[in-house]
Amino acid sequence: MASTLKTSFIPLSPSCSPSPKPPFQLPSKTLISPHLFSHPSSLLLELCSDQRELHRFLPLIIKNGIFTEHVIQTKLVSLFSRFGQLRQATLVFDRVESKIDELYHTMLKGHAKNSILEDGLLFFAQMRLADVRPVVYNFTYLLKTCGDNVELRRGKELHSQLIAHGFGSNVFAMTAVVNMYAKCRHIEDARRMFDRMPERDLVAWNAIISGYAQNGLAKRALEFVFMMQREGKRPDSITLVSVLPACADVGSLRIGRAIHGYAVRAGFELLVNVSTALVDMYAKCGLIGIARLVFDRMRVKNVVSWNSMIDGYAQCGDSGEAMALFRKMLDEGVKPTGVSIMGALHACADSGDLEQGRHVHELLLRIGLGSDVSVMNSLIAMYSKCKRPDIAAEIFGNLSGKTLVSWNAMILGYAQNGRSNDALSLFCKMQRLNVKPDSFTLVSVIPALADISVLRQGKWIHGYAIRACLDRNIFVMTALVDMYAKCGGVHIARKLFDMMDERHVTTWNTMIDGYGTHGFGEEAVKLFEEMRRSPIKPNDVTFLCVLSACSHSGLVDEGRRYFVSMKQDYGIEPVMDHYGSMVDLLGRAGRLDEAWDFIRKMPIEPGISVFGAMLGACKIHQNIELGEKAAYRLFELEPDDAGYHVLLANIYKAASMWEDVAKVRTMMEKRGLKKTPGCSFIELKNEVHTFYSGSTSHPQTKMIYAKLEALVDEIKAAGYVPITNSIHDVEDDVKEKLLNTHSEKLAIAFGLINTSPGTTIQIRKNLRVCGDCHDATKFISLVTDREIIVRDMHRFHHFKGGLCSCNDYW
């Protein structure tokens, strides 16, 4: 019905009209007196609440011949614009023969408020060609559109035109200019224009204050609130709403509370946007309870209030309460927006609750948010955090209008799920598609490179960071330090670390841990002492790194001292992993009884990391009794982990307790556990070569085995004795053969064949390096005069001149 009227009144395009006659005739002006109809009809039109009703009136207007009325024409354009029907508005506009200035102005407003900026500017140019004099609000509307679209170039053009028309000291126009610069992230220009204003009203002050707040210059925003008061302007509700996010930004509870007091005294607290901003401020300042109190006391809430509260819980890690509130919001019939959905997804991601996440996913599709890119990006992050990168990838693949954030979310998702190669290839793909990576991209992809441990690509990404001017970004640099350390370049890592002007606590932790995993315990301790003297305070992770460094280097006394100092000097309460590190420290050093005693005296129930460390130590020092105790606790705590079973089996093997070995095997079979096959990787030129124990699939297999045979003879002559006690049931020569096909030996032989003398060889092994391979590698480094760096599951081994950096301590 409505659509028939629509087409009968205004054809969608001139050619759409089948009739030779125009669908309506403009009646001659003389027939009807203007004042008879203009006023009441205009009022009637005003009553239309949507475009459907408006269309119903149209035949009446035409019938009564009042379309010629300027007031009616303007009203029609205005209403169509307000209902978002810019096309209809334009058609009305085009129909009018003698257009008054106001009609132009209304049409321009319609363009500015509805359409893309370009249409508005084009119309503005046409208006000028028609000799219509611009008025101030032509500029204010257009400038606002520039700000909303972050169109600085257009904004500047309008700014200069505005001055040419003599509006340079008009307070409305100049406030719009200030706002435009602020929205285009040119806050300094905004400030200059603000300073140049001959007079400033409250709105102008609010514009510059919100400008500072939105540009992350919270302190300036707060300063300006004080300044405006010195100039006799009283902050209104909009001032408060603008400045409260700034309080949250600097975490200034003192000022936040003062503003709260002011709001109460001025009666602004009753306004929904003010109380919502207060909720947000308290939540961001860490007072989630107070935020909730303010929220619960609000008599009127809007969806933003709910969103602020939900996100407040999500941000502070209380995902349970965030989800509870989200459900409550739905129960109360408040329609969620994209922001609500993102808050809920954030909570699901944090708690790893895939089930709930799926429900939110269904809900967002139902309410039509399936094409909101931000929401979809959150969804990608949620599925990744819930360990379902496959689903995330599917969503990413189908997502139209991917933004940089989408790419970053997916790359991070792969990286966090151990799919480093996928992360890397996606990073390459985005560049082929000319999506320019930013610091977030690098921070996501660098750990993936660190994981693959390929120094060449690591250096390449470092170069990339430099070219992209991201090499002064503290997060990127910290990731690079970590990456170099993990790629075996611990000294390069330190050089980078020293070059940084600013370091976060994470930066220090990364470097200390880098030294630790390379077995440079003394360096780690030295760096930690340096950190203690610096303004950066160590945190719980710092102590984990230091304790682990001490443990890897056998610095028992230092480790013990730091464990005490952690609580005494820094007030950091040890958690499970700290206890685990201590057990590791004592256990590796052979003080197994002491370690067991330490476990028994722990103030908290010992967990996996504690018994895991104990079991590992028992393997190194062949303590069957304590090893069994630790292992059986682990089987209860983590029944599906094959690694602990294998460790216990290896302890039995080393003691030739074959019946017990068989018992553990049966246990594993019953539980359906499989031993992870050992494999080693080595990079040559741009390729990564993978070797499994006994593998014969490599094209150079024959050469590799021949090389290995020759090598074994050579190192035997130098004193190497194979450690065969972990193999059973076969003759000694077969045992040796089995040992000699271990993946790390194959990789080393391959490396020796394919690199020139003197080159360092880098190997990566997925499990712990075995005792015999460790011994053999020491001898190989001696007889070939090569440095061999092996990164295993836990640490680095630098083999050189017959010795290893771990001092046989791993």
Next chain:
DNA sequence: GTCCTTTCCG
């Protein structure tokens, strides 16, 4: 009639 305002993905 025109200028300023709250929640937001990695």
